[in-house]
Amino acid sequence: MRATILQEAPLPDLPSASGIEIIGEVAYVIGDDSPFLYQLSASSLAAGEKVPLFETAHFSTGRIPKDVKLDLECLTALTTPAGEVGLLVLGSGATAAREQGFWVPLPGSTGAAASVYPLALGGLYAALRALLPAGIVLNLEAAAATATELLLFQRTVGTASGNLVFCLPLVATLDYLHHRTPQLPPVQWQFAALPAIDGKPAGFSGASWFADRLFVTASVEDTQNAVLDGAVLGSFVGVLQLTRESERPLPVVLTQLQLPDGKPYRGKVESVAVRRRTGPGRYELLLVTDDDAGGSTAVAVDLVV
Template structure:
C-alpha cells in the first residue's frame, strides 16, 4: 500500500478541522472548537456559506476555549432506513461538555442543508464506557456508516490497548438518539493493532465508508492525555477489514509520504474519498489540524 500527497492547501477561517465528508460536489467540514458546519467546493476548496450548528458567546476569538468546546470530532454521511440523507456530528465524549451531537439533514442534491437537530449523547456514551479497558477515557475521534451499522472509533493516545471500533446497529442507534426508543443499542467492539512511529502507537483519527470499503486515518502524538495535545510525529491512511467474531485485528496502513518519499509529519484528522481512479486507486481528501487553530486540506492518492 502506498499513500502519496499530491497537494496541500491552507483552509483559511476554518479552525481546527476535525471531520470531513464529500457528497457530490460539496465537502462538509467540522472543527473541534468551532460552532459551524463548513461547506467547501470539493474540487477547488472554495468556501461556501457555513451552517451554524449551535449558538455560543465564546467564538469571538476565532476558537472556542478548550475547556468549553464541544470537541466535535466525528462526522459521517448516512442514509436513514426511511431514506433520508444527512450528516451525523458527534462530540468526542472525553468530558461531560463533549457529549453533544447534531443531525443535519441534506434534503437537496446541490448542497442544501436542512434544520439542525441537537442530540444528547450521554446515554449512548454511558453504554460505551464500560467496554473500554481499565483506566482508558472515552475519546471518539471518527465515525463512519454502512447501510446497516454505525461505526465509532475510539482513540486512545499513548497506548496500543484502546484503539477500538464500536459497531452499532444503525437503525436502532438513530431511533435511540432521536428518542423514538428508550432502549440503548447493542454494541460490538473490535480492537485493532495500529502501527508505531518512534515507538509511539498511532490512534484512530478519521474514517469513511466508500465503495464498500472502510477507509481510515490514524495519527501519532507524543502524549498520553485524551485532552492535552502532544508533539505530532506523523499520520497513516489505509483500509480496514470488518470481520465478525475476531477480537483483535492487525491494521495494514500506509504512512503518508510527500513526493520523493519524505514522511509527512502533519496531524491528519479525517478522511473522505473524492473519487475512485481505478479498482485499487483512490483520490482522498484529508483535513489536518496543527493544534494551534490552523487547518489544511490534503489531496492524497492511495494505491491499495
C-alpha cells in the first residue's frame, strides 16, 4: 500500500477542520471549534455556502474556546429508510459540553441544507463509556455509515489499548436519536491495532464508507490527554476490514502518508473522503487537516491499495 500526496491547499476562513464527506460535487466540512457546516466544490475546493449548525456568542475570534466548544469531530453521510439523504454530525463526547450532535437533511440536488435538527447524545455516550477499558476517556473522532450500520471510532492518545470501533444498527440508532424509540439498540465493539511513530501509538482520526470499503485515517500526537493537543508526528491512511470476530482485533492496513519525494508527511489528518476510484485498487482521496492553531488544509492523495 502507498499513499502519496498530490496537492495540499489551505482552507481560509475554515478553522480547525475535523470532518469531511463528499456527496455528488459538494464536499461538506465541519470544524471542531466552529458553528458552521461548510460547503466546498469537491473538485476545485472553491468555497460555497456555509450553514449554521447552532447559535453561539463565542465565535467572535473565529474559533470557539476549547472549554466551551462542542468539539464536532464526527461527520458521515447516510440515507434513511425513507430515502432522505443527510449528514450526521456528532461531538466527541470528551466532556459534557461535547455530547451534542445534529442531523442535517440535504434536499434536492444543490446540497443546500434547509434544516438542522439538534440531537442530544448523552444516553448514547453513556452506553459507549460503559464499554471502554478502565482509564480510557470517551473521545469519538470519526463516524461512517454503511447501508445497515453506524460505525463510531474511538481515538485514544498515549496508549494503544483504547482504539475501538463501535458498531450500531443504523435504522434503530437513528430511531433512538430522533426519539422515535426510547431504547438504544445493542452496541458491538472491536479493538483495532494501529501503528506507531517513534514509539507513540496512532489514534483514529477519520473514516468513510465508499464502494463497499471502509477507508480510515489515523494520526500520531505526543500527548496523554484527550482534550489537550500535543506535537504531531505524522498520519496514516488505509482500509479497515469489518469482521464479527469480537475476540480478535479488526484487520487494519495502513500506510504513512508521504510527500512526492518520498519523505513522510507530518501534518495532522483529521478526516477522509473518497473523490473517485482511479483504477483497480487505486483511489483519489480528499483529506482535511488541522494544525491545532486554527489553520486547515485540504490534501489530495493517491492511494494504491
